[in-house]
Amino acid sequence: MSFPWAKPYEPKAPLMRYLDEKLPLPRLVFNAIGAGYPVPRNLSYMWNFGVLAGFCLVLQIVTGIILAMHYAPNAAVAFNSTEHIMRDVNWGWMLRYAHANGASAFFVVIYLHIFRGFFYGSYKPPREMVWLLGVVIFLLLMATAFMGYVLPWGQMSFWGAKVITGLFGAIPLVGEPLQIWLLGGFAPDNAALNRFFSLHYLLPFVIVGAVILHIWALHIPGSSNPTGVEVKTESDTVPFHPYFTAKDGFGLAVFLLLYCTMLFFLPNALGHPDNYIPANPMATPAHIVPEWYFWPFYAILRAFTVDFILPAKLWGVLAMFASILVWFFLPWLDKSPVRSGHYRPLFRKFFVVLVIDMGFLFWLGGAAAEEPYVMMSQIATAYYFLHFLVILPIISMIERPDPLPFSITEAVLGSDDDKAVLATTPAS
Amino acid sequence: MIRLIGILVGLGFTSAVLWAFGVGAYTFATEPAEETAEHAFHLHPKDVSFPSDGPFGKFDRRELQRGYQVYKEVCAACHGLHLVAFRDLEALGYSEAQVKAAAAEWTVPGIDPNTGEATTRPGVPTDYFPSPYANDTAARAANNNAIPPDLSLITKARHDGGAYLYSLLTGYSEMPAEMAAEFPEFSTPTGLYFNRYFPNLNLAMPPPLSEGQVTYADGTEATVEQMSKDVSAFLIWAAEPTLEKRLQTGWAVIGFLLFATVLAWFAKQQVWAPLKPKKKA
Ligand code: HEM
DSSP states (O other), X not given: OOOTTSOOOOOOSHHHHHHHHHOOHHHHHHHHHSTTOEEETTOOGGGGHHHHHHHHHHXXXXXXXXXXXXXXXXXTTHHHHHHHHHHTSTTHHHHHHHXXXXXXXXXXXXXXXXXXXXXXXXXXXXXXXXXXXXXXXXXXXXXXXXXXXXXXXXXXXXXXXXXXHXXXXXXXXXXXXXXXXXXXXXXSOHHHXXXXXXXXXXXXXXXXXXXXXXXXXXXXXXXXXXXXXXXXXXXXXXXXXHHHHHHHHHHHHHHHHHHHHHHHHOTXXXXXXXXXXXXXXTOOOSSOOOOGGGHHHHHHHHHOOSOBSBOXXXXXXXXXXXXXXXXXXXXXXXXXXXXXXGGOHHHHHHHHHHHHHHHHHHHHHHSOSSTTHHHHHHHHHHXXXXXXXXXXXXXXXXXXXXXXXXXXXXXXXXXXXXXXXXXXXXXX | OHHHXXXXXXXXXXXXXXHHHHHHHHHHHHSOOOOOHHHHHOOOOOOOOOTTOSTTOOOXXXXXXXXXXXXXXXXXXXXXXXXXXXXXXXXXXXXXXXXXXXXXXXXXXXXXXXXXXXXXXXXXXXXXXXXXXXXXXXXXXXXXXXXXXXXXXXXXXXXXXXXXXXXXXXXXXXXXXXXXXXOTTOOOOTTOEEBTTSTTSEESSOOOOOTTOSOOTTOOOOOHHHHXXXXXXHHHHHHOXXXXXXXXXXXXXXXXXXXXXXXXXXXXXXXXXXXXXXXXX
């Protein structure tokens, strides 16, 4: 693990020496996120989002556990118990808004983290395992958020659960029994609400486990960096602490400013008004839409409107799952040896198109299921699959990358000669 | 190999979705969607603002008291407010004694202490607002088969909450002549009322307010607009009694975070200062 020049952990205080012998937890922290972990000196603010995602996870767990002390997972009282939290529990309104907007903030951070990976080729060797674990975390996060949204038992909770579990009905033969088994009934009801609550409480801790593996796998090769050139010498790196604790600290402060602005001044802006209506199986809402962070995938699901060899509904479900599963294969679809988009002129152009395409999918997933939105989502969906499965593999075969800097130090200082290096190596 | 399979899978999804696009585009071009009366004549809420709007929002206690009066004397005949307790009315600026008296004006379900039979009794501050109907069936029977929704969360349960409510209450009208000409088959069945702010233009609530319907204790003139505005403000409060506290807390938090952000910036600058490339001498 780590580079040979990493600072060794040398506790001086007797207590710390004692601890180090009995339970070397401080050593683990020192080597993982302290002065004992060297990271490339040129990491940009795009490298803040991992730490921010970790912060969001802790935030969700803390607010969630307190909410769970006041919430009642029973279809008869769930809606009123969330309102009890909003009205009667001390600071309950703040907890609930913090948790609901925390989920949105989590997804903003995760999407930026993933797109950082797309642009800088973070999924490429030697970090494939880090990437694969990241996609697993994203899937777990989606499942957690989906089940959490069901808990307040409003109209969108109920109908969202009905539509999403209904997708399993599209699977040939086993679909319908599977759907009934998952829900514990023909439609979402108390049985479904109870198991969703149980799983919604469990999954975040599974995510914690996956995050530990994700970081463990990352610490073997260490972080990549904006040039994509691997670390060569000590002058390419700085210790994580204090350099990146300081930089992440500033990033966290900016994140909290934006998040708290939403929480206190626009707490319902990202939610749907219908979820303030108690669940009613007899009244279908005019537009059933999931939370905003699912919109790209919802747009893909709804884009398949016509049977084509297979039934349209089955295409939609397959495409929706495939649109995320394809990320698992990225390390093997994009074989270009150059990681960073900064040195890949052709790749960079298509990356911009992908970002615009995702923007469209976000917008269209929230739009009504009518023309011209459906046609637009069909074009956007076609590009999505072309991008990952056809364009990326072809670019990586034909592209001529720009020349890479010799080292990270050269990229930062414009020179790799000894004097410049010595003058700027952190005193350690 | 993976890339080859990938390209094939990618082309599979692309063809299926482009086929759907082709069929959709053909239908769109050959059978243009028909314009509906609901689409053409539905109106967005009126431009109206409330003292509680925006980051500096505050409740106007006197407005809320007037709105409470409208709710009590008019809307409560058909709409419940089951998430609000009488004790909450203290937030409108009433004293404890006034709240006690206000609660006693309501009749709530109770139990006869001698026989144990269901009966009614005057409300006490810890009671919640009673529902006007025994159950949904009774509500439907009394309202042309529509259920008047509970109003506790109504301003959060509709886009543009307060403005929508105000527009709905002041928005009853005759059907415009050009609409009757354009959509001859559109009609308002008996028992429904035409209102261009309601999504399907016909709703089961008869116009609830008329000029001078309530006599305001503070002497304000009870126009339909005034009553609508007051009751909307009251229902904004009912949907989120903690709104003021939320905004005040928000400013304290943002102030602290601004300070922390500036501090964090300078801390970061200082830590990184020795590493900044020096100009070559
Ligand atoms: C991975 C992190 C998590 C995510 C993304 C997440 C997401 C969500 C979402 C979107 C909601 C619906 C919000 C609303 O409309 O109020 C929700 C509700 C809820 N969550 Fe979580 N959650 C997470 C972790 C947790 C944890 C760890 C717990 C408890 C141990 C928890 C407990 C609850 C409870 C009790 C509710 C229902 C109360 C409410 O609606 O406010 N959550 N969650």
